[in-house]
Amino acid sequence: MLQLSIFLENAKGRLAEVISLLAECKVNLRALSLADTKDYGVLRIIVDNPEETAVKLRERKVVVSLTPVWVLKVPDRTGGLAEVLNQLVQQDVVVEYMYAFVEKENEQALVVLRVQDKAIMEKAMQTLNLPVK
């Protein structure tokens, strides 16, 4: 799945501006996470039509890139996420970052994973056969 990554200058109100811009473009935000540094932030979002949304944002002078990520279903029980992660670690997958969200329709917990090495992750997914979104 492709995630949209957006560069945000930490100017006052810029985050709200970009979120409003997404609303204007009628984009349904399924998940969102913000990585923050002193000067700028990287807003990461999961939307229904990432490519189309990227085009719209670029037209509005927003710096955006499409990043491949994995969206995995997390078993609905204590330690469910730990289970998934431990399995991946055993397959040598290195996670760069992750964030979780819950799908409205069925209250399914999901986790977005960005990994260091795509090939290792693909192999791990084949071996483990983890449920994906």
Add this chain to the structure above:
Amino acid sequence: MDRTEEQWLEGLRETVDKVLPIRHYQESYGAIGIKRAEDIKSLKDFQRLPLTTKEDLRKNYPFGLFAEPMENIVRLHASSGTTGKPTVVGYTRQDITLWAKIVANELKRVGVTKKDVVQIAYGYGLFTGGMGLHYGCEELGAIVVPISGGNTARQLMLMRDFGSTVLACTPSYALYLAESLEESQISRDELKLKIGIFGAEPWTEGMREEIEARLGIKAFDIYGLSEIMGPGVALECPAHQGLHIDEHFYPEILDEEGNPLPDGELGELVITSIEKEGFPVLRYRTKDLTTLHYGTCSCGHVGWSMDRVSARVDDMLIIRGVNVFPSQVEEAILLEGFEPHYLLVVYRVGNLDQLEVQVEVSEATFFDEVRELEGRQDRLKKRIEDALGISVRIRLVEPKSIPRSEGKAVRVIDKRNKEG
């Protein structure tokens, strides 16, 4: 044309002769015992003559240093003069003709012909850029489009509709046009543009490569100052062997104390005009830093050449006692793969000067991973710090957040004095 010392002296003496009736020169030259042009027996004598500065022009505002009666003057130009009075220059009919011929010759050398359509996007008016190129192109017989600066959408439309083949403007505006072209409905294939004549502000080799790649043209650096004549004092060689100085200008390079420096050493360019009537200049301090070379070029030019002006003395910032030029920062930015849209902000925290360099992030320099982005930022920081010798703070900003200029770009905001 190759000239001997005596031939140069002949021209220089003529200029001295022309200015000696002016009180300013009478007084300053009289003080060192030069009463007549013949008192200058060698180039060494010539180099004893006091330098002329922008301040001298201001003191004699507006017409005090003109060498012809006002009835012989047919045009005035003036510098923008951001502080105090502008500097005013006057041209006789003969000066205008000479200027046009000089510019026409130079343009011919880089391949501009009477078949070309030249879009002059330099400002027209008191600034010499627009009119200087204009008369030169007409002299050459090219088709002039005197569009002046600004109104970028219209610039691109007419560039397409008129089939402009040559663009003349500041390098920063050329880059802005390139950027606007990429976003416009006009494709590069619809344009006939092939040559760019860019000047009026210092720029780097990296900037040239950027403009050439994005506009798909050959870019040449044109040099000039209104106080000397305007654009055309020198134009870059087609083989990129520096800028060839026209033979109507005698150049010198001086160190900070005003001592002559040998060929190839970096210093301030000082120029004396030859055959100019209305406003001859003698040993005028340009405040531009460059190096000089004398010789025969592979393109056929014989005489003086100068390197691209790397910096203006006036653009120099002194930060924590260190000399800093915006062009050094520009070079580092381009080398690290960022786009040359940047701003230097100097401010003070306590008693310590701080330099913040703002650089725009683009699709090419943006990474989803903060670590990666910070890595790029660190590499840029290190490269700038290595070049300047002082620590800097890098701030990545969003595209188009640094204002674009239609004339000379604003590269520096110095907040130190205002904050007290």
